[in-house]
Amino acid sequence: MMINPEYAFRTGMESGATLEDVAREAGVSPATVSRCLNNPGIVRPQLKAKVDAAIEKLDYVPHGAARSLASRRSRLIGAIFPSLDSALFGGTLEALQSEIADSGYTPVVASSNYDPEQERNHLRNMLASGIDALMLVGAAREASVYRLIRRRKVPYVLTWVAGTDGTHPCIGFDNRAAAAAVTRHLLDMGHRRFAMISGATANNDRAAGRLAGVQAALEERGLTLDPTRIITRPFGVEEGRAALRLLMAREPRPTAIICGADPFAYGALLECQNLGLAVPDDLSITGFDDMWLSASLPPGLTTLRTPRNEMGTLAGRYMLSVLAGEETLPPRPLDFELIVRGSTGPPSQAA
Amino acid sequence: MMINPEYAFRTGMESGATLEDVAREAGVSPATVSRCLNNPGIVRPQLKAKVDAAIEKLDYVPHGAARSLASRRSRLIGAIFPSLDSALFGGTLEALQSEIADSGYTPVVASSNYDPEQERNHLRNMLASGIDALMLVGAAREASVYRLIRRRKVPYVLTWVAGTDGTHPCIGFDNRAAAAAVTRHLLDMGHRRFAMISGATANNDRAAGRLAGVQAALEERGLTLDPTRIITRPFGVEEGRAALRLLMAREPRPTAIICGADPFAYGALLECQNLGLAVPDDLSITGFDDMWLSASLPPGLTTLRTPRNEMGTLAGRYMLSVLAGEETLPPRPLDFELIVRGSTGPPSQAA
DNA sequence: CTGTTAGCGCATTCAT
């Protein structure tokens, strides 16, 4: 089998120059080189210059594993997301990465595909690979998982949920309150007949919280959400479209449909167009998360903007702070914002 | 300052049981325990059972750094993407992660924000943290970056581009040919007046390739793409919308607009609706990448489906194979597929 | 401020 020589890689790590080589080259002790790397302030500039020159000359790169072993810190932060291929968590990851990069930390990431089993496996892997801290999404998981984390004494933080009871450090927002805010917006405009398109609530406390928030807000006004008016589907545009058809097929039609995620709402909006339903005159539609199309898709989607980048940033900052040994409290639940656009309005008289 | 005792983490790694502890507990030598972990086949079942029991009892987790140091492999694979908050690269990352997970590898990821400087920094970091292999997007970067990688002898693979000249191992598709295919589709329907909305081509060989492909396909038929009909913008829906307005403001209007990325096309489609332009009768529009809304947004976006998940899977497989010491050739350029939907049709007679 | 001394926890020779 011919193989392009350009591709002739080694297998396994290459030696390269070691810290000791640098020390020899610079005529100092290994410890001094180490100091130049980790605590440059305390070394005489003159020496430091020589060391820097040697590092440059030998093209020295510290050996991460050796460093971790000796220092007992890997400079790796784990992050497990339910999914990576929607734009939803990408922003959080990007913000997290960007926040911790300057401190020399790198995220190691995995996607659980919304599957607790996969999450657990990735967690084991990460724990074994020696992550210094861990970011997860949501709080709903078996107690044994938390035991695993705590036993390793790895600082962790839960995102996309608000710490309800102080059991876990959380950096997120109150999904329930957010969904209630959306619902009240519709109630205040006079809507009384509601339906909801929700994500699956099993193992997903964000989806469950949103559903509960809708129900709670309705009950405040003496209304209830008929269970047959709740359609649960995996997140997706086509799913939203199909759900809307179902919901509008039965009399009396709802005047407002609350979607647990923007993609549902995109689908619902598009299907209205298809069915010749006027939004918001015939039907009001709301989304959740204010994703990138919400402002653009006519008539503009009323939705709830969640602080998805901010969660990544603050989660990163929180973990760094804990790792630095500072006493750190996670911040209060983050703010969300109701973004009112064209897809909601008062119900028509006829309806 | 009060601090919830639940949050009282340590700083730095915890000891936990070591391989030696396990050996003592099981009454065997450390070497045997190591074998049970890394090469279970060669150890007597009876002993292995005792070791497994000890591992279970002590809740032993191998220490990644020590393992890396001794074995000279970190089991970490680096992946640097231009961006993580679009859904574009998320699928590739997810597929990569999923492909390598079973082999005990974990991706460490970073986003360069389309900035070569940031990419270089992340690369340095990753090299220092001892990644065993590396995945990058695109081929356009300074030679010094490749030197850095090669000097460390880290196997790498470039994605989202096809290896044109065999300089680098690539797992991707031919952006130029793909864009040409889109263009020919329009030419074949009779279009003669074209415009393009393109991503920035600096440091982005995917965008550059797509632009070149359009130009080449036009020149095959004796046409040229007027430079003033090329609008270059950062990727985004609103950017596409604005670009469409610009392009349609000047006579003679184009009958077909080729977008270098789907978000542009979404914006263009929406703006047509806004301006009262009929698609495809007044104007044909094409996208690129077949992202999640392309099938749903009326009238359905004709676009080019890129193998974004496949690239992640194959890149992962390729790197694993190289790491396993197998002679490995990257596959030929991957296939793309023209997806014809409602947004393209013959130009109207009037136009 | 700098050099010396010891490991960190494991994989891997080499013996047996």
Next chain:
DNA sequence: ATGAATGCGCTAACAG
């Protein structure tokens, strides 16, 4: 098939 010995490259006391 198993055990004993060695060192991966670095940081962290400690001593000077």
